[in-house]
Amino acid sequence: MGEHNSLGKPSSDSRGQQPGLSVLGAGVLTALARGSSQAAQLTIVIVAARFLSPAEFGVIALVAVIALMVLGIAEAGSADFIVSWQGNERVIDACLVLGVLAGAVVALGGVALAYATPLFGHVTSDLVALSALWTCIAIVASGQGGLLVRAERVELKSAVVILSEVIGITVALLSLFRGQGVLSLIYGKLAQQGTELVVLSAINRRLPIFVPSHQLVRPVVQYCQHILATRALSVTRASVAPLLVGAFLGPAAVGLYRAGERLIGAFAEVVGEPVRMVAWLLFRRAARIASFNGQPVTSAISSASAIFLPVVLALAVPAFILVGIFADELVVFLLGEPWRGAGAIAAVLAVARLLTVPASITDVVLSLTGQIKRLPRVSLINCIVAIGVVAITAQFGVLAVAYGEVFAGLIAFGTSVWLQSNAGVNWAQVARLSAFVLPALAVAIAVALTAWWTIPSGQVPEIVRAVLSGFASLCAYCLVILAVRPKAMREVLTLWIDQRAAVRA
Numbered sequence: 001m002g003e004h005n006s007l008g009k010p011s012s013d014s015r016g017q018q019p020g021l022s023v024l025g026a027g028v029l030t031a032l033a034r035g036s037s038q039a040a041q042l043t044i045v046i047v048a049a050r051f052l053s054p055a056e057f058g059v060i061a062l063v064a065v066i067a068l069m070v071l072g073i074a075e076a077g078s079a080d081f082i083v084s085w086q087g088n089e090r091v092i093d094a095c096l097v098l099g100v101l102a103g104a105v106v107a108l109g110g111v112a113l114a115y116a117t118p119l120f121g122h123v124t125s126d127l128v129a130l131s132a133l134w135t136c137i138a139i140v141a142s143g144q145g146g147l148l149v150r151a152e153r154v155e156l157k158s159a160v161v162i163l164s165e166v167i168g169i170t171v172a173l174l175s176l177f178r179g180q181g182v183l184s185l186i187y188g189k190l191a192q193q194g195t196e197l198v199v200l201s202a203i204n205r206r207l208p209i210f211v212p213s214h215q216l217v218r219p220v221v222q223y224c225q226h227i228l229a230t231r232a233l234s235v236t237r238a239s240v241a242p243l244l245v246g247a248f249l250g251p252a253a254v255g256l257y258r259a260g261e262r263l264i265g266a267f268a269e270v271v272g273e274p275v276r277m278v279a280w281l282l283f284r285r286a287a288r289i290a291s292f293n294g295q296p297v298t299s300a301i302s303s304a305s306a307i308f309l310p311v312v313l314a315l316a317v318p319a320f321i322l323v324g325i326f327a328d329e330l331v332v333f334l335l336g337e338p339w340r341g342a343g344a345i346a347a348v349l350a351v352a353r354l355l356t357v358p359a360s361i362t363d364v365v366l367s368l369t370g371q372i373k374r375l376p377r378v379s380l381i382n383c384i385v386a387i388g389v390v391a392i393t394a395q396f397g398v399l400a401v402a403y404g405e406v407f408a409g410l411i412a413f414g415t416s417v418w419l420q421s422n423a424g425v426n427w428a429q430v431a432r433l434s435a436f437v438l439p440a441l442a443v444a445i446a447v448a449l450t451a452w453w454t455i456p457s458g459q460v461p462e463i464v465r466a467v468l469s470g471f472a473s474l475c476a477y478c479l480v481i482l483a484v485r486p487k488a489m490r491e492v493l494t495l496w497i498d499q500r501a502a503v504r505a
Helices: 023-051 054-075 078-084 089-116 122-150 154-177 183-204 214-249 251-292 297-325 327-335 341-354 358-368 372-396 398-422 427-434 437-454 462-484 488-504
Strands: none
Touching: 023 154, 023 183, 023 327, 054 089, 054 122, 054 214, 054 251, 078 089, 078 122, 078 214, 089 122, 089 214, 122 154, 122 183, 154 183, 214 251, 214 372, 214 398, 251 297, 251 327, 251 341, 251 358, 251 398, 297 327, 297 341, 297 358, 297 427, 297 437, 297 462, 327 341, 327 462, 341 398, 358 372, 358 398, 372 398, 398 427, 437 462
């Protein structure tokens, strides 16, 4: 890997780099951006549910799943490479060029597949072709977004995401009301992703047009070949459930499963993406400072994760559990009574997605410690387990598939803990420091259920009961944490202040 793993002294060779953004600020901005993105997508799903049947929604879901698989494979971690690279800046330019080439190949291949095969109808062919074009744009935009994260200009990236989502949802909703049907959602995605690419490119002003040499391409390929295998397995593992549900149970079942998965997936994005963004900033800074001071990178990661991961778990655990408890009410309120079957699916998937939250930092710590080559083999194990479990459970219905996802999530959680432990994360210490979450969670669940059964059902709508019960539960959770760990917030704020002071120094 050469220069990639040489963290060394913090340098100013990155173009436009503006260090000093607080970790708290980065997390809040990323959460706002992901929140607006998921709110926009959920709004489109909610409106589309009034226009489309579960079977039509299932067709869109299947095409979208395949597009996301292709995106994850073709992007191959190039944005992560841009963020973590510490050497020659021309290598980053080469990475951007390779991203454009990968996007072009995906677009041409997707369009050819859409119109050259007799398997698709006219509308489905258009959907496949436009999805391939969206994937191409997303690949190129990913590299441009990585440039802003590298320069620690997270606030600009977040603003661009919010702006593009507003444009995307506007186009999608206008298309739905004008009777464009299943194509409306991809029109919105194209508008959103196109806006993001144009604005990011205008900010970065870095669109290299040249043929990179072998010396410039080699570090990119060496890094991305490990990520490529991992991403291929990861997206296959994430996509296998709806694909197998469609194969065994048909498009209508896919529609219900995807609706429940989309609700929980939106929430998981709002939690997971800020966690990953903050992890990159926090661990990268800690590693560079430790290297500059002659200390091992693994010790810096151990110290940072001992505070970071308990905070993440304290925030994520009650959120996912409460969404799971009131998933039925949320689904009926958002999508309507015909979609109630998706509520039970969402409730089970909430637990499965909670198990993936700690894994958000795996590629971060492995990249910074030069152990990224460990990831593909472990990802292969996780992928094989997931495919096997879903293939078995899909024969027993969509709810059985959701329970299978929980089992696969437990295996993935165990392998993530093992990988992170080898990279410096002390999970025994993390577990001990996170123990305060358990009594608070028990009280929160008890309060939620008590409030639900106390509020009269005949006089108050279900969604109002759910909101009131959830609010009471969160209040109880916070009070218990304050009683058990009164210094928790002070410790977190001290970490952010220390990190910011260290960067400025």
